[in-house]
Amino acid sequence: MGDYYHHFLISMSEVGGYTAGKTDELSTSALPNHSMSVAGSAMQNSYHYLPNLGSLPVQHNLHISNAGKARKKPMTGSAFGFEHVKHRRTRSGCFMCRSRRIKEDKLGQSVDSRTGCKKGNRDCVYPDPPTSKSAKSKDGRGSPQRTSPKSSNEGENGDDDQDAKSLNIIMDEDDPLDSSPDRNSDGQISDCWTRGSSIQGSVRRESADGLSQITSLEFCPSISNDHGSTPGLPLDPRIPTEGYADWSHLPADYQHYLNYFVENITSFHYSISHDEENFFGRILPCLAVHHEPLLNAVVGFSAYHSTLRDPNGKLQEFLKYYNRSVTLLLESINTKKMDNVLTLATILQLLTIEASEYFGDWINLMGHQKAAFQVIRKIFSPESVLYTVIGRACLDWYTRYDCFVALMGGFPTDLPREWFHSMNDYHRCRAVANPDDLNCKISLRSTELRAISYDMSMLYARGGRGQIAPEEFAQEHSRITEKLLEWKSTWNGILLLPEYLVTDFSYRRTPDPDDIVDPYMPGLLYRGPLFTNTLINTEWESIMIMHLSQSLDIPAEQVFLEMAKHAYAICQYFEAVEYWPLKPKGALIPLQCCVSLASLFLPRDSRHQMWARRKLALMDTMGFICPTAQRLKMAQLFRDPSCAHWWLPNDEGLTPVLHAVRAFADERNTAAVNAQYENIREVRHLFAKLESAEAALTQAGRGNRPA
DSSP states (O other), rough: OHHHHHHHHHHHHTTOOOOTHHHHHHEEEEEETTOOOOOSSSSOOOTOOOOOOTTTOOOOOOOOOTOOOOOOOOOOOGGGGGGGGOOOOOOTETTTOOOOOOOOOGSOOSSOOSSSSTTTTOOSSSOOOOOOOOOOOOOOOSSSSOOOGGGSSOOOOTTTGGOOOHTTTTGHHHHHHHHSSGHHHHOOOOOOSSSOOOHHHHIIIIIIHHHHTTTSSGGGOOOOOTOOOTTOOOOOOSSSSSOOOTTTTHHHHHHHHHHHHHOOOOOGGTTOOTTTOOOOIIIHHHHTTTOHHHHHHHHHHHHHHHHTTTTOHHHHHHHHHHHHHHHHHHHHTTTTOOOOOHHHHHHHHHHHHHHHTOOOOOOHHHHHHHHHHHHHOOOOOOOOOOOOGGHHHHHHHHHHHHHHHHHTTTTTTSSHHHHHHHHHHHHHHHHHTTTTHHHHHHHHHHHHHHHHHHHHHHHHHHHHHTTHHHHHHHHHHHHHHHHHHHHHHOOGGGOOOOOHHHBOOOOOOOOOOOSSSOTTTTTTTTTTHHHHHHHHHHHHHHHHHHHHHHHSSHHHHHHHHHHHHHHHHHHHHHHHHHHOTTTTHHHHHHHHHHHHHHGSSOOSHHHHHHHHHHHHHHHHHHOOOOOOOHHHHHHHHHTTTGTTSSGGGTTTTTOHHHHHHHHHHHTTTOOOOOOHHHHHHHHHHHHHHHHHHHHHHHHHHHHHHHO
């Protein structure tokens, strides 16, 4: 993972009164009757926040030291996964202990394929030690392997027919789904379902073992009607198709925030407008129960939103979970156990918390984004990432931020082009195979727009670095403009079904002289599955503003007038959602960046400025903290220095908890890292275009902007 992310995590945790080493401060409040001690800067007990859970015997110290000790032995007990660890063979060996299976025929013995592990509480053997008395099988024959009666029938049907070529697909030495340090997750996994072993094992089978089953399959024909699941890769039965994981064994505060999560948090809180497979609503909390760093990150995210809705909320309620997750992630880095999907999900969850949309600084977003990029490239390929629900969701989650940072900062995305093309190909094949499936069309539409965003970021990066001639830049810019307009005008008819249009405006508010748009215009608002139309239309308007800001061959005055039209459209969509009483929870959150961008291109009169300030204050109350550098810029544009402190006069709407959150965010976001990071802090290319347009308008004798 590199030293950069390690230092980044430490710097992020050393604010708000907590540090990565202060793990005792983070957990004692959750355990009123549970004492513990922490020695040294590294956490000595990875799970000391857990009380006496269920039938766990007198073993409160659950830490497994990494220094000079063998692999952790399974522990007994039913709470939080302390049941007997089941060893099962797969094509890559035992997925619980990573012992590679060995074909006994290659050792001059029978062709019966056996796992390279032992059952019960005994250590697994990898590589094979010299034959010893304890290593002999029941029939007395010395064997380098020990077979578990159960595992011989599970997870590997017909494996003996596989040749060495198919086995080479599995990278055992760098298992992409290996769990957290010292297999802590294997030891700490909750027995969430009544059958089977840990969810990590199931995830491992789904994304690792399953790859060897499908690499020979054609991509498109493998698409089925169950959301594109590939044959051989069904959603694990321990992930319920209905309902949620069982977290009744967790401490009460964790239960409270997980319940709050499933009842109040949606994919919209992650700025994901379409979650076809309900990853954020169902699968993510299920994964969190089985992986403590992710558990604390998810619970922290839930606590953050819950705290903001409580007038008497305390920021420390969120910080203890946030820092707990960072601390455990640091442990994973220190023990080089980073390359697995559960760690990837943890990084992405922390990225969401610390991104520009919540704590308000793209620098922090970039730190996690770079780490997530490294993990994705290690554990997936552009094709294999699409084989599983978790892989597809993580790719969608990551690429949103990858494109966002690139467009805002004027540099290329980290993921290469083929990843975006694979996403498009996957959803295009599904749409062809399922022509009447609305979800397939919605997913394809979203990935197509993101692929265009990729092209935009690459063009802007080349232009900013002087790697393309102005004439070529203008030509490519025009081509992308045509693609954006074509994308908007060629929606499949199924995406415009009139029965999903909102036509009942009985909730219409009394007109206000300070209104700047009509949010009740028919055609803006869709309900049900097509509510995504409203969100993605707003996103498209903001992308058009970004794209116009990079034009070279259009006069600045004309560009500004076009940008103002798109800004008004964004404001109209935003208020249409804001005032709709049936809007889904979190529905305004994907629009936060859009309305912030639109506010730059509205007229400067007091009516428009106050409208924009009220919307920015509304987004702050929802947890979106505008960075200090941008607040200062906005204060200049509004010609009101008080905006740098708070958007509204007399601190209207600035609650104590919101004030604490803003102070916390400002503390974290004070130091610029380098010139490139400073550019993204201030979004200089946007402000430069704005200032250029204003100068042109002033020279033309049109100091006021069109209404």
